[in-house]
Amino acid sequence: MLAGLGGVGAAGDASAAATTVDDAAATAAEDTGTVASSGKLFVTSGRGTTYDIPKGWVGREADNGQGLVYERPWAVGNQGSIRIMEPTMKYPEGYVRVYNSAPPNGQPIDVFGNPGPPWDTHISQL
8 A cells, every 4th residue: 555745655665655855955854844856756665776766757556556657747558657566476576667658558678778578577676
């Protein structure tokens, strides 16, 4: 189950948490209870893997409720998206899947940026 942090976030040790970062204003923001931000978004999974989400991408809960999806606002299907998923029986470490912008719905890519089969494009969070 995912709880909101600006609409996307995490609860539990296997979920992902979203955090905006601005090094220059972080200390001052703590004192005022506000968060100043450069617009950078980093998401850290419950397994401790941190992902740098491109500026302007929007986040939502995965359709199955077991992770987070970040995508370009204009995305069609999985085009231009990052899916950070909680552990499953098949993927006990959790996984991330990145899709390129190829029409019509994007293609899952491996760690080298090449389209590939599920065993290469379900990337372990360890």
